[in-house]
Amino acid sequence: MSTLSSTLKTPVSALETPLKFAYWVPNVSGGLVVSTIEQRTDWQFPYNRELARIAERSGFEYALTQTRYAASYGADKQHEATSFSLALLGATERLNVISAIHPGLWHPGVLAKWLITADHLSGGRSAVNIVSGWLKNEFTGFGLEWLEHDERYVRTEEFITALRGLLTEDGYSQSGSYYDISDFTLSPKPLPQAARPHPEIFFGGNSTAAQAAAGRTADWYFSNGRSLEGYAENVDGVLAAAREAGRTPKFGINGFAIVRESEAEARETLREIIAKAHRPAVEGFQSAVKEAGQSTKDGKGMWADSSFEDLVQYNDGFKTQLIGTPEQVAERVIEYKKLGVNLLLTGYLHFQEEVAAFGRDVLPIVRELEADLARAHGTELDSSLVPDVPGVSAEEATASADATLSPERSAA
Numbered sequence: 001m002s003t004l005s006s007t008l009k010t011p012v013s014a015l016e017t018p019l020k021f022a023y024w025v026p027n028v029s030g031g032l033v034v035s036t037i038e039q040r041t042d043w044q045f046p047y048n049r050e051l052a053r054i055a056e057r058s059g060f061e062y063a064l065t066q067t068r069y070a071a072s073y074g075a076d077k078q079h080e081a082t083s084f085s086l087a088l089l090g091a092t093e094r095l096n097v098i099s100a101i102h103p104g105l106w107h108p109g110v111l112a113k114w115l116i117t118a119d120h121l122s123g124g125r126s127a128v129n130i131v132s133g134w135l136k137n138e139f140t141g142f143g144l145e146w147l148e149h150d151e152r153y154v155r156t157e158e159f160i161t162a163l164r165g166l167l168t169e170d171g172y173s174q175s176g177s178y179y180d181i182s183d184f185t186l187s188p189k190p191l192p193q194a195a196r197p198h199p200e201i202f203f204g205g206n207s208t209a210a211q212a213a214a215g216r217t218a219d220w221y222f223s224n225g226r227s228l229e230g231y232a233e234n235v236d237g238v239l240a241a242a243r244e245a246g247r248t249p250k251f252g253i254n255g256f257a258i259v260r261e262s263e264a265e266a267r268e269t270l271r272e273i274i275a276k277a278h279r280p281a282v283e284g285f286q287s288a289v290k291e292a293g294q295s296t297k298d299g300k301g302m303w304a305d306s307s308f309e310d311l312v313q314y315n316d317g318f319k320t321q322l323i324g325t326p327e328q329v330a331e332r333v334i335e336y337k338k339l340g341v342n343l344l345l346t347g348y349l350h351f352q353e354e355v356a357a358f359g360r361d362v363l364p365i366v367r368e369l370e371a372d373l374a375r376a377h378g379t380e381l382d383s384s385l386v387p388d389v390p391g392v393s394a395e396e397a398t399a400s401a402d403a404t405l406s407p408e409r410s411a412a
């Protein structure tokens with residue numbers, strides 16, 4: 001065991017809380033890897049509705065809907081995130097659905113109003129992921145200004161401050177470089193819930209500016225896929241800003257899961273995904289993402305050090321290395337918990353079947369390991385917080401996928 005893997009960065013009290021699991025909603029075409037390998041995954045609603053139901057019955061507590069407006073890099077078609085999320089919330093009973101949205105395309109007051117309505121419609125299960133943007137053409141093509149990288153986070157911070165103010169206060173006012181809000185009251189307010197003062201605000205980004213802005217404003221910090229060392233750096237950056245602001249954000253990380261009976265089989269699947277990469281699409285993406293962290297003074301951030309192979313999963317999900325047998329993947333998940341992760345965001349090749357399998361095969365091992373970890377540090381895992389779910393059999397998941405996959409699904 002490496003020194004790092006035995007380092008506990010997470011507060012001991014956090015070891016009492018079971019990890020939460022999320023999956024990426026495949027609401028853009030082409031699946032989660034830009035590869036011609038077979039992906040039994042579909043971007044349309046019938047498939048996604050059943051996927052959401054499978055996920056909540058398998059122990060997943062969150063789903064994250066992507067926002068993309070322009071055909072790009074394997075994602076030729078996309079469904080809009082907030083409306084798609086609402087439909088998923090209507091189709092499920094306990095799943096929390098997080099919609100990604102861009103400041104610059106949305107006004108915080110309009111989003112706050114949407115979020116409150118979504119909160120009421122869903123019984124308090126709606127959340128947002130504030131993403132500051134990397135795809136320049138989505139702004140310039142709409143005739144909107146494309147701000148310089150760190151300036152985007154200035155706007156994002158103002159945006160989240162305004163969003164939170166409008167969600168929680170009456171007669172809210174704020175004046176800044178991007179938003180001027182005067183004496184505004186939204187009514188109704190979000191549903192009162194003991195667990196949270198308002199619908200949760202997630203934040204995605206890896207750069208230095210992103211970490212600082214997230215630490216100061218977000219409820220949850222989401223990182224792209226990262227190695228253990230890389231992730232530890234991100235957590236430090238976010239916590240430094242959070243401490244100064246007197247905040248205690250929670251942490252999430254993306255990982256692409258390839259769980260197979262043997263490690264060799266899992267590694268072979270990864271090899272095949274990369275060997276069948278859609279080269280022009282991945283290269284186009286590689287060039288577009290230079291607008292992200294790479295364009296900053298310190299050159300740090302999302303995709304800044306990603307190879308061609310990494311970018312075949314466009315959120316760097318291979319770097320998290322959730323690749324191997326259920327035991328190996330569960331152990332890897334625990335290494336991230338030790339670094340402060342509270343929520344693991346996952347992607348798959350064949351979503352319905354693999355979400356069900358992750359719930360059946362990996363989660364029970366994670367729970368055992370989490371209990372061991374807590375005990376080793378003199379505390380107990382609060383198992384009353386582990387979702388009590390029936391699970392989904394392999395046969396049922398396969399039949400559901402067969403029934404809901406549409407013929408035109410692979411558009412990469």
Ligand SMILES: Cc1cc2nc3c(=O)[nH]c(=O)nc-3n(C[C@H](O)[C@H](O)[C@H](O)COP(=O)(O)O)c2cc1C
Pocket residue numbers: 065066067068100129130131132133134135203204205206207208209210222223224254291292293294300301302303315345
């Ligand atoms: C978990 C996660 C989800 C994201 N989802 C989206 C998305 O749906 N749409 C989008 O345009 N960008 C998305 N992003 C990208 C961020 O908006 C941002 O552009 C990216 O993190 C680059 O940030 P950086 O340069 O600050 O590292 C996501 C990022 C993360 C970490």
